[in-house]
Amino acid sequence: MEGTDDDTRARGRGVFIVRNARSGTAVIRSDPAATFAERLPEAVVHELAEDEVFDDVVAKAMESDAPPAVLGVYGGDGSVSRMAGLARRYDRPLLAMPGGTFNHFVRALGLTDVVTAIDAFAADTTVAVGVVEARADDDEPLTVLNVVSVGAYPELIEQRERRSSLGKWLGGVAATWTALRRTEPLTVVLDGRRARVWSVFVSAGRNDPDRVATMQRQEADASELDVRIHHARGSRVRALAALSFGKKTSAVLRAVRLFPRDADVERRVVRELDLRVTPAPGHPSVFVHDGELVERAPEGFRLRCVVVPDALRVYAPS
Known part of the structure; x- marks a missing residue:
């Protein structure tokens, strides 16, 4: 001080x-x-x-x-x-x-x-931390420290919150079982190109190249967005298997051929992203940032993300 x-x-x-x-x-x-x-x-x-x-x-x-x-x-x-x-x-x-x-x-x-x-x-001792500013439609931008996501993961969180009375663990099991039966791809428009996808993850700074679900940031000095787009070319099981973010779990899923194929995952490193998101009929219009669920209008929303380097000072070991 x-x-x-x-x-x-x-x-x-x-x-x-x-x-x-x-x-x-x-x-x-x-x-x-x-x-x-x-x-x-x-x-x-x-x-x-x-x-x-x-x-x-x-x-x-x-x-x-x-x-x-x-x-x-x-x-x-x-x-x-x-x-x-x-x-x-x-x-x-x-x-x-x-x-x-x-x-x-x-x-x-x-x-x-x-x-x-x-x-x-x-x-x-402080470190300068880069963040993501995420803006849904014309709302005020949100400060994001780890990742913004649309698709299977936010829908899984939405299902779990519906079952919050069961507790986090049992609610998560029930939500996963429901997702295995009813998760559907959503439609996104990026750079004028329309695609059906299971998930999109936008993380602060470069992340582990082998992961799809980049839940945890890997570096303090984030000056880029690391984007993972899981195209809907496989099964619901692969869509949910992609949400594993532990290296051991991912390795097991790869070994039994449940993890998404590399050809189905598009990877981009950019400074900003402008995404139009339309959920499947009857499915929630939601996104998640740092584990927090945000609901939008049923017809879909526009999500804009931009990286802001050195945006925050955080006390941390040097």
């Missing part, structure tokens, strides 16, 4: 942390409250209530007599993505701490736990 001494920094004065306790309910995770109290005793920690949204909570803090100099978040990828957008809006560095199920973004920066993130803050 500019204009503060090391002791003030070490105690966390001027840090505002939003904690989303609803993140990471699928894993057993220790409560970070004691760590916050010990390492950042002067930080303000706000527990996000069920009826609260990040924008309102942070806006209130920024309008106070002592607006925070650092915005922090404890939660999953969706929570970190929202706070990253607010950190950009208010021109503040981001203190991101893993509190979700996967934590794709923070893991890519070497932030394996809360202590590592606080150590980076105490040492005042």
